[in-house]
């Protein structure tokens with residue numbers, strides 16, 4: 326039995342006043358410092374002794390990190406310090422980015438979602454992160470402040486491996502930007518976990534779809550998977566099949582099979598690889614069917 | 626380790642404290658302010674026994690640093706009653722079976738109060754959903770859900 330770890334190890338809490346100060350400090354302390362948002366990943370890893378940071382640099386409250394705003398010409402900007410609950414209850418998220426709202430709402434329990442952030446979920450770069458699939462499929466990019474100024478990191482190319490991303494020492498993500506979705510976009514997040522409160526997904530499945538006159542099927546549907554590969558996985562074959570072929574139960578079954586074939590899950594404490602693969606197929610079929618029905622106006 | 630000076634309102638009282646960087650809100654409440662109603666179940670954000678209100682919203686106090694609470698307003702289970710008059714949620718939890726060993730109760734009371742503040746008339750499903758982050762090893766939850774339903778009727 327693993328012991329509970331009531332005490333956090335020693336570290337120094339740093340509260341910089343500006344982004345420049347934060348980036349400078351983080352760059353100067355390389356491996357020994359990391360940015361802090363909700364701390365819900367950080368404190369667990371510090372307590373377990375997996376991370377040994379000497380400095381936590383609180384970036385909540387720095388320029389551009391605190392607000393969530395929707396502008397019909399720009400899209401959605403979610404400040405780094407905006408919590409899962411703030412995202413899930415924001416009306417423009419419910420209306421225009423439902424896959425993200427559903428995913429944010431399925432992270433842990435209510436009180437943890439008052440601390441956990443979407444940007445923290447992304448920066449943590451866990452293949453299990455619930456909100457990551459929606460952010461990738463909705464063409465999200467991060468606004469990053471580094472020692473050499475600001476830049477944007479598209480999420481499509483952001484993830485490099487478990488816990489590894491395109492971020493460098495000195496980088497502070499200030500916000501996440503999601504452009505205006507295609508007209509008529511619908512979305513769904515399905516999560517399979519052992520229990521709801523405190524568990525990472527066994528698999529997590531995001532589907533986004535919209536009408537598209539340029540495809541043979543008249544629709545474009547995209548699917549991303551969590552917890553089945555070293556990084557969040559977008560299954561391009563699903564989009565291909567359901568663009569090129571008329572959407573029927575058969576083509577959806579074929580796409581679900583493609584999702585299953587694309588994933589490379591591992592056996593771990595939460596589930597076996599075989600079970601994960603089988604569930605990817607089942608849940609893909611379920612979610613794609615539901616999205617198709619929504620697009621056809623058969624359900625709402 | 627560097628100490629930080631913080632000012633924090635706990636159950637309506639202003640407290641000025643010097644806290645180390647790694648002191649959690651949970652430890653500060655229990656060990657510096659002797660408010661032991663808030664419990665330490667897992668220190669990992671999983672059980673909800675440490676739930677308190679921070680600026681009007683419930684949080685896991687084991688996952689918040691004391692220094693992050695500078696300027697914040699905290700309400701613990703000790704702050705729910707109005708002098709001797711129990712809050713409706715507390716009254717309702719006296720309902721037979723909702724409290725058994727009682728270890729989880731302070732956290733459930735805070736989460737339930739927060740739920741009723743944002744949704745005064747929750748469905749059973751909404752109650753269960755709001756309490757997902759609070760674990761109880763004794764009751765099987767049915768009696769707790771009933772207590773919250775009763776509290777909703779009382780307030």
Ligand SMILES: Cc1cc2nc3c(=O)[nH]c(=O)nc-3n(C[C@H](O)[C@H](O)[C@H](O)COP(=O)(O)OP(=O)(O)OC[C@H]3O[C@@H](n4cnc5c(N)ncnc54)[C@H](O)[C@@H]3O)c2cc1C
Pocket residue numbers: 359360361362363364365366367368369384405431432433434437440441442443444445446447448449453454455456492496497498499522523524525526669670671
């Ligand atoms: C009990 C429990 C249950 C959980 N359940 C789930 C779940 O169901 N689904 C899920 O996906 N996750 C879950 N998690 C994990 C965690 O809550 C999420 O990943 C959360 O979104 C992390 O956000 P945070 O703000 O707490 O990040 P933090 O812990 O503050 O940071 C996470 C990582 O990102 C880095 N970082 C933070 N901010 C920045 C920044 N601005 N710029 C650059 N890097 C930054 C940090 O240095 C750190 O490496 C759970 C955690 C716990 C403790």
Ligand code: FES
Pocket residue numbers: 664665666667668669670671672673674675676685686687688
């Ligand atoms: S002690 Fe904080 S959630 Fe268990």
Ligand code: FES
Pocket residue numbers: 723724725726727728729730760761762763764
């Ligand atoms: S009453 Fe014993 S843990 Fe809930």
